Amino acid sequence: MEFNLFTxxxxxxxxxxxxALLWLNFRQDRAIDNSFDRVPEGFNEKIKLKDHQKAGxxxxxxxxxxxxxxxxxxxxxxxxxxGGAINWIDSFxxxxxxxxxxxxxxxxxxxxxxxxxxxxxxxxYRNFVLEQKFGFNRMTIWTFALDLIKxxxxxLILILPLIxxxxxxMNFETIxxxxxxxxxxxxxxxxxxxxxxxxxxxxxxxxxxxxxxxxILKARITSLLERTGFGSDGIFVMDGSKRSSHGNAYFTGIGxxxxxxxFDTLLKGMEDKEIEAILAHELGHFHHKHxxxxxxxxxxxxxxxxxxxxxxxxxxxxxxxxxxxxxSSHTALxxxxxxxxxxxxxxxxxxxxxxxxxEFQADAFAASHTDAKDLISSLxxxxxxxxSSLSPDKYYSAFHDSHPSAVLRIERLQ
Numbered sequence: 376m377e378f379n380l381f382t383x384x385x386x387x388x389x390x391x392x393x394x395a396l397l398w399l400n401f402r403q404d405r406a407i408d409n410s411f412d413r414v415p416e417g418f419n420e421k422i423k424l425k426d427h428q429k430a431g432x433x434x435x436x437x438x439x440x441x442x443x444x445x446x447x448x449x450x451x452x453x454x455x456x457x458g459g460a461i462n463w464i465d466s467f468x469x470x471x472x473x474x475x476x477x478x479x480x481x482x483x484x485x486x487x488x489x490x491x492x493x494x495x496x497x498x499x500y501r502n503f504v505l506e507q508k509f510g511f512n513r514m515t516i517w518t519f520a521l522d523l524i525k526x527x528x529x530x531l532i533l534i535l536p537l538i539x540x541x542x543x544x545m546n547f548e549t550i551x552x553x554x555x556x557x558x559x560x561x562x563x564x565x566x567x568x569x570x571x572x573x574x575x576x577x578x579x580x581x582x583x584x585x586x587x588x589x590x591i592l593k594a595r596i597t598s599l600l601e602r603t604g605f606g607s608d609g610i611f612v613m614d615g616s617k618r619s620s621h622g623n624a625y626f627t628g629i630g631x632x633x634x635x636x637x638f639d640t641l642l643k644g645m646e647d648k649e650i651e652a653i654l655a656h657e658l659g660h661f662h663h664k665h666x667x668x669x670x671x672x673x674x675x676x677x678x679x680x681x682x683x684x685x686x687x688x689x690x691x692x693x694x695x696x697x698x699x700x701x702x703s704s705h706t707a708l709x710x711x712x713x714x715x716x717x718x719x720x721x722x723x724x725x726x727x728x729x730x731x732x733x734e735f736q737a738d739a740f741a742a743s744h745t746d747a748k749d750l751i752s753s754l755x756x757x758x759x760x761x762x763s764s765l766s767p768d769k770y771y772s773a774f775h776d777s778h779p780s781a782v783l784r785i786e787r788l789q
Contacts, residue, residue: 381696392720399771406768407431415765421755430762457698479542479705514618545704555685574628584611592647610635626657649753652745659740665733684711730777747788
């Protein structure tokens with residue numbers, strides 16, 4: 376196995392991103408310590424010091440876990456690539472299956488299963504130790520295990536045929552070097568179909584969705600939808616308390632298959648007017664076509680990424696530089712998927728900046744159709760109940776947060 380210049384570029388990119396991630400975590404940790412003994416100005420009357428400190432301890436605990444995740448995931452990435460794990464699995468299946476498409480499908484499936492198994496201890500710790508310690512976990516071992524089984528079955532039903540179709544197109548000689556355009560079309564179509572079927576067919580596999588039975592709240596929501604010109608396929612309450620005490624709400628689906636969903640934990644802690652304000656914020660995203668913009672952006676990014684893969688798949692230095700001795704469509708696909716996050720890490724703040732701008736626009740929309748004070752009070756409750764940090768480090772937030780801090784959002788609303 377021979378390494379080349381790309382090997383050193385890859386190692387430099389990994390080292391740079393790891394140092395940046397750990398540096399950002401330390402900055403966030405220090406920001407929490409600096410504001411630990413005082414509630415940020417403007418929140419003194421709404422949030423008690425003990426709740427603010429609980430949020431600080433919760434944030435620091437998540438950061439500590441993330442330190443280990445960063446280092447461990449980096450080691451795993453190096454084992455997959457330069458350590459020869461991908462090479463070994465590729466050899467294992469090539470000796471047993473002659474058809475390149477079927478062999479590649481089993482190869483990718485194996486890596487997905489192994490990766491899920493490797494991540495399992497972190498997932499268990501996150502739910503049953505960290506979340507449990509701070510009183511957020513409601514999930515039982517049985518629910519956790521059942522979720523894993525459901526995810527596995529869904530992956531086999533939905534993802535496996537997609538992988539086979541992608542590899543078939545990549546190996547279809549008639550298409551030639553433009554296979555990536557056809558693959559992009561398949562992936563884009565699959566994404567649109569998933570967005571359409573998710574609310575009605577996939578989400579109910581994991582949670583129960585019951586129609587909202589609060590007639591007064593339903594009337595407020597109906598009035599809001601009418602005056603903002605929105606329609607939906609129904610207003611539902613999801614049993615979020617089955618897994619966590621964190622509260623949330625979302626507007627999901629595309630076309631006529633759209634649903635308004637409230638977590639039952641959210642409804643228990645909010646007044647009707649605050650729920651209306653939260654929904655108005657979600658409607659603001661649709662009014663400003665943020666969902667459509669994000670979808671188009673993801674299609675453009677995937678198009679550019681697949682075009683790059685279309686070039687790299689024919690470059691021996693790409694495989695050799697990442698520890699793979701036998702070039703193939705399936706190894707190229709896996710190598711590209713593993714390494715793309717490393718090289719795209721430093722453009723993350725750009726997408727987060729756009730996302731935070733969208734949040735401000737959605738807040739403004741909500742304030743124009745409901746009372747801004749209701750949205751402010753609902754945000755304070757959400758940050759309190761979810762133990763979210765009120766004083767994040769600005770650089771950490773730029774890289775990690777798709778939403779502005781509570782302080783900034785409330786300043787804008789006021």
